[in-house]
Amino acid sequence: MAAVRPGPDAARRSEPARRAVLEAAFELVGEVGYPRLSIEGIARRAGVGKQTIYRWWPSKGAVLLDAVLALAQGGEGQTAALPDTGDVEADLKRVLRATAQELSDPRIEGPLRALSVEIELDPELAALYAERLDTPMKDLKRERLKSAQRTGELAQDLDLDLAIELLWGPIQNRWLMRSGPLTPGYANELVELALAGLRA
């Protein structure tokens, strides 16, 4: 896997340029769509040279992935842990309601759909996505479910990876295939029904 992010020193020197590139990519893909998104267009909007972009990212898909990653990290540089109040049902409902809201946000929906389509078409970008976003997110989900196993809320012999798919697969699929609205009520009911089979 090619490095797609500058080392610590370079990053410190050029963080403003990096942020400008990611914001430009995010805005532009929402405006023109993925097929017409170009490194040239991103560079122009960000006010940097094309070479600056090519130095850090191998493709426009990789730029967009980092832009989405920056959003997921809320500018904090790392993805936040899932809430853990000791009530797994309430916590998961809160998380899935937030996911539903995020996926329905018109500002976020366009860039995320563009990235999803590109991941489906490009196995290399899919691998980068798995490494940079999907795997870290899955680790956090697994941690939260493990904690619920420790408190006895969830079954001890649960296949946690399968449980994660049962909780998040339906909402992601509904969004991808536009097969229904992502309301807070939907998120709540999905968690209730999935959890019914996962409990101790």
Next chain:
Amino acid sequence: MAAVRPGPDAARRSEPARRAVLEAAFELVGEVGYPRLSIEGIARRAGVGKQTIYRWWPSKGAVLLDAVLALAQGGEGQTAALPDTGDVEADLKRVLRATAQELSDPRIEGPLRALSVEIELDPELAALYAERLDTPMKDLKRERLKSAQRTGELAQDLDLDLAIELLWGPIQNRWLMRSGPLTPGYANELVELALAGLRA
């Protein structure tokens, strides 16, 4: 919604041409990918005039949808009901194992991925897909779950649409995002875990 299929009389007269077009579209998209699939290329491969295709289908996406639909219908002209042996777990495992195998078949995977991506990009094709394939399939799934409610295998107050998403959402999402292999064992475990929460 534009009509995408000839009326009964026209269909009888031109069924061989229709089949040739669908087979050509299915083969070609596997060979050249969706972006390079064209009505012209389909017409050439099928040995029909371009106008014949334009008369019946509004776009290459609509042709591909019908090609996939013909596959789902196994040439019988209508989608088959789900097996109902009275054992909902065994029946669903059989269905999901077949789905896993189909989605992993290299001959089928290419055209299906091309169609999925196009559905995500094109809301009109998404509506056509919902009407022609997704809704009829969901009706069959709902019927099978209703039958299991009648025999007391599944809870009476179950939200069947949500139950369908819980059973089929994870496998569809795993396939779309290439996030894991679609093995018979995976299909079996998914059914077991999902059903655990759906039982009476």
